[in-house]
Amino acid sequence: MGEGMNVRGLFRGFGFALLLTAAGCSVSTADVTSRGADTQTGGGDAAPSPSPAAPGTDGGAGDVAAPAQTLPCDVSQVLETSCQSCHSSPPQYGAPMPLVTYADLMAPSHSNPSLPVYRVVETRIHDDAAPMPQPPNPRLDAADTATLDSWVAANAPPGSGSCGAVDAGAGEDASPAAGLQCTPDTTLAPASAWSMPQTTEDVYVCYGVELGLTSERQVIGMAPHIDNHKIVHHMLLFQADSAVSSTPTACSAGGSLSWRIVYGWAPGGQPFNLPPTVGFGEDGSTHYVVQIHYNNINALAGETDESGFDLCTTSELRPNVADVVAFGSMSFTIPPHDTTDITCASTWTNAPVTMFAAFPHMHELGTIISTSDDGSGGNGPSTPMGSQPTWNFQDQIWFPINATVNTGDVIKTRCAWDNTTDSPVGFGQNTEDEMCYSFTMYYPKITSSLWLWPLPAATSSCAPTQ
Ligand code: HEC
Numbered sequence: 001m002g003e004g005m006n007v008r009g010l011f012r013g014f015g016f017a018l019l020l021t022a023a024g025c026s027v028s029t030a031d032v033t034s035r036g037a038d039t040q041t042g043g044g045d046a047a048p049s050p051s052p053a054a055p056g057t058d059g060g061a062g063d064v065a066a067p068a069q070t071l072p073c074d075v076s077q078v079l080e081t082s083c084q085s086c087h088s089s090p091p092q093y094g095a096p097m098p099l100v101t102y103a104d105l106m107a108p109s110h111s112n113p114s115l116p117v118y119r120v121v122e123t124r125i126h127d128d129a130a131p132m133p134q135p136p137n138p139r140l141d142a143a144d145t146a147t148l149d150s151w152v153a154a155n156a157p158p159g160s161g162s163c164g165a166v167d168a169g170a171g172e173d174a175s176p177a178a179g180l181q182c183t184p185d186t187t188l189a190p191a192s193a194w195s196m197p198q199t200t201e202d203v204y205v206c207y208g209v210e211l212g213l214t215s216e217r218q219v220i221g222m223a224p225h226i227d228n229h230k231i232v233h234h235m236l237l238f239q240a241d242s243a244v245s246s247t248p249t250a251c252s253a254g255g256s257l258s259w260r261i262v263y264g265w266a267p268g269g270q271p272f273n274l275p276p277t278v279g280f281g282e283d284g285s286t287h288y289v290v291q292i293h294y295n296n297i298n299a300l301a302g303e304t305d306e307s308g309f310d311l312c313t314t315s316e317l318r319p320n321v322a323d324v325v326a327f328g329s330m331s332f333t334i335p336p337h338d339t340t341d342i343t344c345a346s347t348w349t350n351a352p353v354t355m356f357a358a359f360p361h362m363h364e365l366g367t368i369i370s371t372s373d374d375g376s377g378g379n380g381p382s383t384p385m386g387s388q389p390t391w392n393f394q395d396q397i398w399f400p401i402n403a404t405v406n407t408g409d410v411i412k413t414r415c416a417w418d419n420t421t422d423s424p425v426g427f428g429q430n431t432e433d434e435m436c437y438s439f440t441m442y443y444p445k446i447t448s449s450l451w452l453w454p455l456p457a458a459t460s461s462c463a464p465t466q
Contacts, residue, residue: 069102072159075151078144082133086267093267094233094295102158110297122152128390135395137268180271182221184310186211188237188288189225191246193304196231196296206251208244209288209308218279218321221312222263223271228305233295234266234396237309239324240287248292253393254363254429255291260324260453261359261396261439262288263309269397275356278443279318322356323445327371327385327413328436328457333426334365334419341368341416344436344462345378348409350446355403358386359396359439365425366391368416371438373403378410385411386438398441405442411456413438414465 071079079087079099089098096110097117109120124132125140125148133139140148151157190207197203226232238259262280263272274280290308329344360369370387374380383403405411415436419425425434437457452458 069158070160071102071105072151072157074147075159078140078147082137082140082144085137086133090230091298092229094231094293094297096297105156116156118152118156121148130392133268134266135268135390135392136266136270136397136399179273180221180223180310180312181273182312184221184223184225184312186311186313187225188290188308188311189306190248190290190308192248193306194248194292194294196228196294196300196303196305198296198299198301198303200294201296201299203294204251204253204291205248205294206244206255206289206291207248208240208246209290210243210246211282211286211288213282213284213286215315216281216283216317217313217315218317219282219311219313220274220279220318221271223310224265224269225308225310227307228303230298230300231294231296231303231305232307233293235264235293235307235309236261236291236396237263238289238291240289243287244289251291252430253293254433254435255289257429259289260326261361261437262324263398264359264396265309266395266397269395272357272398274322275320277318278320278322278356279314280322280441281445282313320443321445322441322443324453325440325442325446326454326457327411327438327440327460328369328415329413329460329462330427330436330454330458332415332434332436332462333424334417334434335424336419336422339367339416339418341414341465342436342462343412343414343465344457344460345374346411346413346456346460348405348407348411348456350407350448350451352404352406353442353444353446355385355401355405355440355442357398357441358401359398359441360386360388360391361396361435361437361439362391362393362415362417363434364393365417365419365421365434366393366415366436367418368414369436369438371411371413371440373405374410374412376406376408376410378412385440401440413457413460416465 083099086093086095087097087099089100089104091098097107098104099117099121105118105121106116109115109117111120121132124130125145131139188209194205222237224235236255238255239262240256241258292305292307294305296303327346329342332340332342334340358371360371362369368389369391370389371385373383373385375382385401385403386399413436417425417434421432425432427434427436
């Protein structure tokens with residue numbers, strides 16, 4: 001199964017799992033904030049139980065409620081540092097459950113209610129295809145991995161209950177805009193709020209923004225502007241050839257063939273600062289489209305959202321105007337129930353440029369995408385131009401590259417897919433179609449009227465990857 005399909009399969013499973021989990025949660029009302037006296041531990045022998053009859057809660061059919069069980073401090077620390085930016089209480093960015101209290105870890109998991117959450121945690125921190133923390137966040141280091149591994153191996157015993165100041169709290173912010181080196185002056189927002197249906201787990205929504213500029217200016221920084229952290233899963237910013245309605249409307253996950261990606265954000269992703277001498281051009285012909293993937297995994301009622309992007313702009317034009325080009329391919333077919341792995345070559349016929357950011361893009365059957373400049377005539381040396389060795393449709397971001405592409409250089413993009421469906425799949429904009437685009441930001445902008453941003457992808461020649 002392709003990874004994207006796994007994610008979608010998981011989403012489908014959640015609806016069913018919700019009932020069970022809700023039941024599980026209401027039983028174990030344990031609350032980490034009562035972290036006073038405790039511990040009936042007795043070295044790791046205590047088998048954890050999702051039921052209120054917790055280990056060590058001896059008889060005393062009685063009056064006094066058992067003290068809430070708490071997480072061991074080292075485990076709690078790892079979750080706080082690496083997981084709670086999404087798995088807070090309530091969870092954010094489409095994460096299905098909090099990872100804050102001992103009870104959270106003992107609850108039945110969403111994807112497989114027969115397994116407690118801590119068992120699924122053990123699986124996902126070692127799952128190279130769908131790791132937690134999810135990219136672009138760094139994987140756990142060896143020490144933190146060992147902390148969770150040995151706790152799970154000991155059957156997840158409760159801790160002693162006194163860890164000092166543990167912040168059990170909700171809403172630790174992944175503070176998406178931190179790291180922007182400028183002050184935003186323009187917000188791309190919808191004309192009206194999107195109302196998230198309670199019964200829809202997963203939807204892509206698009207809206208257009210017209211700035212109505214009368215003179216040229218430049219964007220020098222971009223950051224996500226997240227209104228409702230509970231339901232926003234990831235966001236992409238496109239430029240379109242013509243205006244798109246400013247009312248948020250459900251749209252294809254694939255966007256449109258005439259849209260090119262300008263910026264994207266997934267939880268943990270960074271704002272985008274253009275290099276000091278470079279600005280991304282904007283004028284009266286600029287049409288933006290914001291695409292947001294919403295995820296209402298916990299079936300919350302009455303959620304609305306007006307997320308978009310914050311831009312820093314300047315009318316004091318920087319010497320280098322940046323633009324976006326697409327490498328890859330627009331012509332391929334992946335046979336049903338088969339994998340395809342192609343490498344597509346395109347010769348750079350323009351004047352030399354500097355490529356400084358890459359945004360690989362495929363749809364949900366994609367498994368690998370990577371691009372390199374293989375030098376004059378393809379004879380090397382090879383310069384990396386962005387690679388997602390385990391492609392995940394849910395985690396699309398720009399990342400920095402540094403390549404000087406000279407006239408005559410051969411740019412190669414490798415794309416691989418796993419077609420788990422019953423039909424052949426080719427290039428297209430619908431969710432069930434595929435893509436092989438490495439959007440790349442470069443300067444100086446090519447000004448020829450014969451130039452179009454998808455030309456390198458449209459004219460490349462592909463062969464099976466060696
Ligand atoms: C940047 C946000 C983010 C971070 C950080 C993050 N997660 Fe997740 N997690 C998610 C999202 C979104 C999902 C649901 C999609 C999926 O399963 O891939 C998820 C799903 C999971 C699941 C699957 C639950 C199930 O029922 O199948 C587990 C387990 C999990 N995360 C554990 C962790 C652990 C442990 C950490 C920290 C070491 C962590 N996550 C860090 C966003 C995050």
